[in-house]
Amino acid sequence: MTGTDAGAGVTPGLVCAHHHIYSALARGMPAPPVTPLTFRQILEQIWWRLDTALDLEMLEWSAKLAALEALESGTTAIVDHNESPNAIEGSLSVIADACAEVGVRVVCAYGVTDRHGPDGARRGLEENRRFLAAGGRGLVGIHAAFTCSDETLAAAAALAREFGVGAHVHVCEGPEDAEAPDRLAGLTDERWLLAHGVHLPTDHHLAGTILHNPFSNLNNSVGYANPARFANPVALGTDGIGAQMIETFRLAYALQRSVDVTASPETAWHWLETGWDLVPEARTDRVTWSYQPMDPWHIAFTPGIRPLRVEVGGELVWDEHGPTRVDAAEIRAKAREQAARLHARL
Numbered sequence: 001m002t003g004t005d006a007g008a009g010v011t012p013g014l015v016c017a018h019h020h021i022y023s024a025l026a027r028g029m030p031a032p033p034v035t036p037l038t039f040r041q042i043l044e045q046i047w048w049r050l051d052t053a054l055d056l057e058m059l060e061w062s063a064k065l066a067a068l069e070a071l072e073s074g075t076t077a078i079v080d081h082n083e084s085p086n087a088i089e090g091s092l093s094v095i096a097d098a099c100a101e102v103g104v105r106v107v108c109a110y111g112v113t114d115r116h117g118p119d120g121a122r123r124g125l126e127e128n129r130r131f132l133a134a135g136g137r138g139l140v141g142i143h144a145a146f147t148c149s150d151e152t153l154a155a156a157a158a159l160a161r162e163f164g165v166g167a168h169v170h171v172c173e174g175p176e177d178a179e180a181p182d183r184l185a186g187l188t189d190e191r192w193l194l195a196h197g198v199h200l201p202t203d204h205h206l207a208g209t210i211l212h213n214p215f216s217n218l219n220n221s222v223g224y225a226n227p228a229r230f231a232n233p234v235a236l237g238t239d240g241i242g243a244q245m246i247e248t249f250r251l252a253y254a255l256q257r258s259v260d261v262t263a264s265p266e267t268a269w270h271w272l273e274t275g276w277d278l279v280p281e282a283r284t285d286r287v288t289w290s291y292q293p294m295d296p297w298h299i300a301f302t303p304g305i306r307p308l309r310v311e312v313g314g315e316l317v318w319d320e321h322g323p324t325r326v327d328a329a330e331i332r333a334k335a336r337e338q339a340a341r342l343h344a345r346l
């Protein structure tokens, strides 16, 4: 590992390259009225009911909880993808401010979609523009090609080019999005982030970093992305299920090993390191771990590795007593209140 003292149990801050901070309040939500049987039904029955019920106060405490849990996992940077169709305006600033308060870096994006008609798509684009124009650290979010018109995809790509950033989009997470490589052809560049790629052909022509989310893909029963097959860079994310990147690395390694007995944990560790190309600031952060050496061959077979100290930008933001800037008990209590409010709307 470069630029670190991994042998002494110290690394830069880890990066969660694909997160949905809004889903931190989802755990414990009521079961859907109908058991979903397909990926599209999982979206319709669970995530699209949940995101429709969000308001800005819920997002604020969801983000504080997600940021707190990131620090508890040694993760100092989150690449977030937000969707809150009834609380679009200002949502990216609420998330950015909440993360900053806890001391976690965040790269925000609003996932534009035509699911709520052209006006919903327009408002999503406008929130990305508002946030980026105000100097926010962000990308242009796109939900996925299969929920967007060609006009919306082109407008999002143009907005990203205008601000000199990439777009953050779900690509071929399930079979429903099989047309994504054609729909996105000519729009992507190396700054784009392509989440999942489970059903993306190996010889696709999309540019950008593939974001591999092993736990979420297993949970949604969509299949194994086998990201080692792609020529694109690969980074690791959680798709909204926490920000425990050591655990994510271990699962990514074991899954790769399940299809390739020669796979080395160095490959999945390299995917984790790709996060530093996406959020270079995190390289300057410092996490002291409970285990040494922080070497992929050790970590892959060592459960329960946890941070002892987390420093972001030279400031101690978390140690074994908890976060230094915020009250962890208050965040958990407020998040529980907001989760109860959210679940009551479902």
Ligand SMILES: [Zn+2]
Binding pocket: 018, 019, 020, 081, 170, 195, 239, 240
């Ligand atoms: Zn996602």
